[in-house]
Amino acid sequence: MGEDQFGATVGQAGELYDNALALESYNAEVSGDQARVSYTYPASAINQDREPWVRESEWREDDC
Numbered sequence: 001m002g003e004d005q006f007g008a009t010v011g012q013a014g015e016l017y018d019n020a021l022a023l024e025s026y027n028a029e030v031s032g033d034q035a036r037v038s039y040t041y042p043a044s045a046i047n048q049d050r051e052p053w054v055r056e057s058e059w060r061e062d063d064c
Helices: 003-017
Strands: 025-031 034-040 048-055 059-061
Touching: none
Parallel strands: none
Antiparallel strands: 025 034, 034 048, 048 059
């Protein structure tokens, strides 16, 4: 995810949840160019457990 896309995503979360939420926890299990990332927020509806990410030219969420 590029910086612009990340900024837009954070902005949308701010509109939905009033302010951008700080991460409460973060864990990445990286193997080569793939990772499984888990993270939690104060609003559990947006928590992720082992979300797939892939590194191509940069790291991005791999939800294909």
